[in-house]
Amino acid sequence: MSAGAKSRRIAPTPASSDTETRSVPRAVPPTERPREKRPFLLDFFPLEGPDQTRLSRFYDRLREGRLSTTRCPKDDEWHWPPRVACPKCHSEELEWKDLPERGRIYAFSAVLGGAPMGMEADVPFSVGLVDLNGVPLRLFGRIEGRPWPELHVGDSVRVEPYDLGDGRVFYRFRTID
Amino acid sequence: MTGRPVALVGGVTTAFGVRPTTWAEMAQEVGAALFRAIPTLRAEDVDSLFVGAAEPERFAFQSHVAPLAAEQMGLQPHRVIQRTELACASGQSAIRSAYAAIAAGLSDIAVAVGVEKMNLPSMAEANSAMGCVMDRPWDGPHGATAPPFFAMVAQRHMMEYGTTEEQLAAVSEKNHRFANSNPHAQFYAKKFSKEKLLGLPVVAPPLRLGDCSSMTDGAAAVLLVADKFVRKYTETPAWVRGTGQYSDFHNLANAGSLTKWTGMTHAAREALRGAKVAIGDIDFAEIHDCFTISEIVEYEALGLCSPGEGGAFAADGRGDLGGDLVVNPRGGLLGCGHPLGATGIAQAVEVYQQFAKQVPVARQVPDPEWALVHNLSGSANVHSVMVYHGGGAS
Numbered sequence: 241m242s243a244g245a246k247s248r249r250i251a252p253t254p255a256s257s258d259t260e261t262r263s264v265p266r267a268v269p270p271t272e273r274p275r276e277k278r279p280f281l282l283d284f285f286p287l288e289g290p291d292q293t294r295l296s297r298f299y300d301r302l303r304e305g306r307l308s309t310t311r312c313p314k315d316d317e318w319h320w321p322p323r324v325a326c327p328k329c330h331s332e333e334l335e336w337k338d339l340p341e342r343g344r345i346y347a348f349s350a351v352l353g354g355a356p357m358g359m360e361a362d363v364p365f366s367v368g369l370v371d372l373n374g375v376p377l378r379l380f381g382r383i384e385g386r387p388w389p390e391l392h393v394g395d396s397v398r399v400e401p402y403d404l405g406d407g408r409v410f411y412r413f414r415t416i417d
Numbered sequence: 418m419t420g421r422p423v424a425l426v427g428g429v430t431t432a433f434g435v436r437p438t439t440w441a442e443m444a445q446e447v448g449a450a451l452f453r454a455i456p457t458l459r460a461e462d463v464d465s466l467f468v469g470a471a472e473p474e475r476f477a478f479q480s481h482v483a484p485l486a487a488e489q490m491g492l493q494p495h496r497v498i499q500r501t502e503l504a505c506a507s508g509q510s511a512i513r514s515a516y517a518a519i520a521a522g523l524s525d526i527a528v529a530v531g532v533e534k535m536n537l538p539s540m541a542e543a544n545s546a547m548g549c550v551m552d553r554p555w556d557g558p559h560g561a562t563a564p565p566f567f568a569m570v571a572q573r574h575m576m577e578y579g580t581t582e583e584q585l586a587a588v589s590e591k592n593h594r595f596a597n598s599n600p601h602a603q604f605y606a607k608k609f610s611k612e613k614l615l616g617l618p619v620v621a622p623p624l625r626l627g628d629c630s631s632m633t634d635g636a637a638a639v640l641l642v643a644d645k646f647v648r649k650y651t652e653t654p655a656w657v658r659g660t661g662q663y664s665d666f667h668n669l670a671n672a673g674s675l676t677k678w679t680g681m682t683h684a685a686r687e688a689l690r691g692a693k694v695a696i697g698d699i700d701f702a703e704i705h706d707c708f709t710i711s712e713i714v715e716y717e718a719l720g721l722c723s724p725g726e727g728g729a730f731a732a733d734g735r736g737d738l739g740g741d742l743v744v745n746p747r748g749g750l751l752g753c754g755h756p757l758g759a760t761g762i763a764q765a766v767e768v769y770q771q772f773a774k775q776v777p778v779a780r781q782v783p784d785p786e787w788a789l790v791h792n793l794s795g796s797a798n799v800h801s802v803m804v805y806h807g808g809g810a811s
Contacts, residue, residue: 282545284545284548284553284554284557284558285554285558286553286554286558320555320668320670320671321552321554321555321668321670346573347569347570347572347573347675348569348572349564349565349566349568349569349572349621349622349623349624350565350568350621350622351560351562351564351565351621352618352619352620352621352622353620354540354544354562354564354620355541355544355560355562356541356544356545356547356548356557356560356562357539357541357542357544357545359560360541362560365560367559367560367561367565368569369569369669369670369672369675377670378670378672379670380555380556380559380561380668380669380670381559382559382560388622393572393576410558412559
C-alpha cells in the first residue's frame with residue numbers, strides 16, 4: 241500500500257540561483273479590483289480568521305508577503321496544504337516555514353469558459369502546477385502575467401500574495417520576464 | 418471474494434441529457450422504469466436501498482436524499498438505507514455498498530439507484546458545484562475544476578509520450594459513435610467525425626469541447642440480489658466477482674505523476690484477483706472517459722498497453738469492436754453524458770444488457786463473458802473497479 245503512496249512523492253528540485261528566502265516582510269499591496277461580496281457557501285475563498293481555522297497564521301504570514309506552510313521537524317515532512325497534524329507520524333507539534341518565492345511550471349492549462357461563480361470576469365485565466373525551487377512541493381495555482389499561449393512548461397514564476405479587498409488575502413503565481 | 422455470491426439481475430437508465438425535470442422526478446421516473454423492466458419485482462421484496470448522489474446539496478439544494486429517493490420510487494427499505502457519495506463514482510459506490518451488504522447477509526434484495534440533476538439556469542452555479550469536488554479552500558480559489566486538471570494530464574502525456582490531438586479525437590469518435598446506438602445517450606442523435614471533433618473550440622488547452630464529457634441530468638437503477646433469489650428475476654445474471662478501490666491523494670499538490678495512475682492499477686489488480694482472471698480475459702470494459710485523455714491513461718493503467726502507448730491503442734482501434742477488447746460500448750461518459758451519481762449505475766446496466774444480449778447490434782460485444790467497470794472520482798484521486806461475470810450459474 242505504501243508503495244503507491246510513495247511513488248507520488250515529488251523529488252525536491254535542486255536549489256538554484258533564483259531561490260530566495262525573505263528576511264524582510266513586505267505588505268501585500270491593496271486590491272486592484274474589489275470583489276463582489278458573497279455568502280461563504282457561494283465563495284471559494286476560505287474564512288481566514290482564528291475563530292474559523294487553526295491555520296490562521298498562514299493568512300497572517302501571507303498578509304506580510306510570506307507564503308508559508310507547516311513542516312514536521314520529527315519527520316522532515318513538508319506539508320501542502322498546511323496542516324494541524326502530521327499525516328506521517330501524527331504529531332501535532334508542527335513548525336511554520338517560509339516557502340521559496342520562485343518555482344517552475346510543471347504543467348498548466350487555462351480556463352477559457354465554464355468558470356465558477358465570481359470568476360466569470362477572470363476568463364480567460366491560466367492555472368498550473370508549479371515546482372517550488374528547493375523544496376519537495378508542487379503547488380497548484382492561478383498563473384498571472386503572460387497569457388496562456390505564451391506559457392511553457394519549465395517557465396519561471398514567482399509567488400504573488402494578493403489582497404481580496406475584504407480583509408482576506410490569497411496567493412497566486414506571476415510569470416517572470 | 419468472500420461472503421455470499423451476489424448478482425445484478427436487471428437495471429434501467431432514464432434518458433440522459435439537458436432535461437426539464439427535477440432530481441426527485443427523475444427518481445420517480447427511474448423507479449417506475451425499474452418495476453416495468455423487472456415484472457417479478459415487488460416493492461415489498463426490496464429490503465435495502467443505496468442511493469448514489471454526488472452533489473444534490475449543490476445542484477438541487479437537497480440533503481438526506483436516501484429516504485427522498487425511497488419515497489419517490491415507492492420503496493420502504495427495512496434493512497439498509499443509505500446514500501453513497503464519492504463524487505463521479507457515487508453510483509458505483511452504491512452498487513459496491515449493496516454488494517457488500519448482500520454478501521455479508523445484511524440484505525437479500527437491494528436496489529442501487531443513482532440520480533443527478535446538473536443543468537441549472539446559471540452555468541456558473543453548476544460550475545461552482547463542480548469546483549467543490551476539489552480541495553475547496555486551497556485549490557478552489559484558483560478556479561480549479563475538472564477541465565483544467567485533465568488538460569494538464571493531457572499536456573504532460575503529450576510532452577512525455579508524444580500523444581496527439583488526433584489520438585484524443587479517436588477516443589471521442591469511438592464513444593460518440595457507440596452513443597449513436599444508445600437512445601438514452603445525451604448525444605444519441607449527434608454525429609461526430611474526427612475532423613469535426615478536431616474543429617471544435619478549445620475549452621481548456623489542449624482539450625477541445627469534444628474531449629470533455631457534459632453536464633448531464635439523468636438517473637439509473639439496478640437490482641442486486643443474493644444467489645438464491647437470482648432465478649426469480651432473470652436467466653442472465655451479471656455476477657459480481659471482484660471489486661477494488663484505491664485513493665492516494667486529494668489536494669492537487671499531491672497528485673504526483675499526472676500520467677501514471679498507479680491507484681487505478683492497484684484497484685484493478687485487486688478486482689481482477691478477486692475474480693481470479695487477468696486483464697486479457699476481459700471482453701469489454703466500461704471505463705471512466707470523463708475526458709478523452711482519461712481513457713488513454715486508463716488503457717495504460719489497466720495494463721492493456723505499455724505506458725505511453727495509450728494514444729496509439731486508441732488510434733489503432735484496439736478498444737473498438739474487433740479490437741483487443743471493447744471499451745465503452747455504451748457510449749461512455751463522452752457520448753452518454755455524465756450525471757455524476759447515475760454514471761456508475763448506467764455502466765452496470767450496460768454490463769447486464771451486454772451479457773443478456775439486449776443492446777443494438779451496432780454495440781453488442783460478441784458473446785461477452787467477463788466485464789470490467791471503472792470509475793475515477795474528482796481529479797483521479799480515487800479509482801473504483803468492479804469485475805462481472807456473465808456465466809449463468811453462481
